[in-house]
Amino acid sequence: MQPRVTSVGLLIKPNPADSFEYPHHIDRASLDALPSRPGIYIFRDDKDRPLYIGKSINIRTRVLSHLRTPEEARMLQQSSYIEFRRTAGDIGALLLESRLIKELQPLHNKKLRRTREMCTLRLGPGIKSIPEIVYARDHDFARTVDLYGLFATRRAAQDKLREIVEMQMLCPALTGLETAVHGRACFARQISRCLGACIEAEPVQEHYRRLKAALNDMRIMVWPYVGAMGIVEECDGWKQTHVVDHWSYLGSIDHAPGTPPVKRAAKRAFDVDTYKILVKPMLRGELRIEAVDM
Numbered sequence: 001m002q003p004r005v006t007s008v009g010l011l012i013k014p015n016p017a018d019s020f021e022y023p024h025h026i027d028r029a030s031l032d033a034l035p036s037r038p039g040i041y042i043f044r045d046d047k048d049r050p051l052y053i054g055k056s057i058n059i060r061t062r063v064l065s066h067l068r069t070p071e072e073a074r075m076l077q078q079s080s081y082i083e084f085r086r087t088a089g090d091i092g093a094l095l096l097e098s099r100l101i102k103e104l105q106p107l108h109n110k111k112l113r114r115t116r117e118m119c120t121l122r123l124g125p126g127i128k129s130i131p132e133i134v135y136a137r138d139h140d141f142a143r144t145v146d147l148y149g150l151f152a153t154r155r156a157a158q159d160k161l162r163e164i165v166e167m168q169m170l171c172p173a174l175t176g177l178e179t180a181v182h183g184r185a186c187f188a189r190q191i192s193r194c195l196g197a198c199i200e201a202e203p204v205q206e207h208y209r210r211l212k213a214a215l216n217d218m219r220i221m222v223w224p225y226v227g228a229m230g231i232v233e234e235c236d237g238w239k240q241t242h243v244v245d246h247w248s249y250l251g252s253i254d255h256a257p258g259t260p261p262v263k264r265a266a267k268r269a270f271d272v273d274t275y276k277i278l279v280k281p282m283l284r285g286e287l288r289i290e291a292v293d294m
Contacts, residue, residue: 023067027081034060038235039086040097046080050106055093059084075108087252088240089233091277091287095242095249098273118272119157121148123215127208130176133157141270142223142246149218150272164214171197174207221279223247230292231278243292247275253292
């Protein structure tokens with residue numbers, strides 16, 4: 001469809017939606033069934049294999065936007081039908097999307113489909129403490145204090161620490177980035193990029209205070225409850241409670257007769273994606289949190 005000019009001289013550009021046709025390779029009934037409500041959707045091929053998992057506060061609109069975007073439509077040409085699962089809100093959709101991507105390993109969700117072995121920076125309480133890199137396999141990030149930042153690799157953690165040291169004119173020797181030699185200035189001090197804690201030109205306690213203040217924006221929030229808590233969402237009179245324990249999503253309770261209870265996981269593990277989904281709205285007081293019976 002070409003642009004056209006009206007009788008009063010207005011240029012009318014074509015609306016791609018006007019020429020949209022439902023793709024023939026996707027079961028039309030599965031498209032017609034998509035609700036305009038929150039939840040997740042799964043593009044599946046003719047062998048029921050998951051190709052792509054997404055989430056939206058409006059499943060129908062989001063799925064059709066994929067099909068109207070040429071690049072995304074080409075990516076999903078192998079799709080045979082679309083499955084969906086309703087949630088009572090956006091938080092539930094985010095949590096379910098994250099879990100299903102890890103469980104089902106869809107072809108086109110490369111960013112989230114692998115469970116990552118995270119590391120972080122830990123800084124002890126002593127003024128001579130040096131930041132060390134520790135891993136989730138060795139430490140429970142949900143319970144351990146004085147952890148800063150979440151990193152996918154050791155190199156990423158080192159690069160972030162080096163960036164902080166350079167920006168704040170901290171001492172590379174006292175932060176473990178350079179071998180310290182007693183009584184000798186670090187290289188950064190020699191080129192006037194360190195305030196001199198390595199040679200006591202700056203008090204060590206002041207250097208530690210500045211280091212901790214610089215790291216503080218990346219502090220990992222310790223789980224603030226004794227055990228599992230529920231995050232409540234409601235939609236159209238339907239109530240869901242998403243059960244989370246120490247930044248690990250255990251499942252959601254649908255408050256309807258006959259709904260099975262959420263089972264406590266045999267081994268709970270800090271989940272970086274659950275943490276990132278919840279920590280900011282929790283700190284802003286945006287979540288409705290209630291106790292749950294487990």
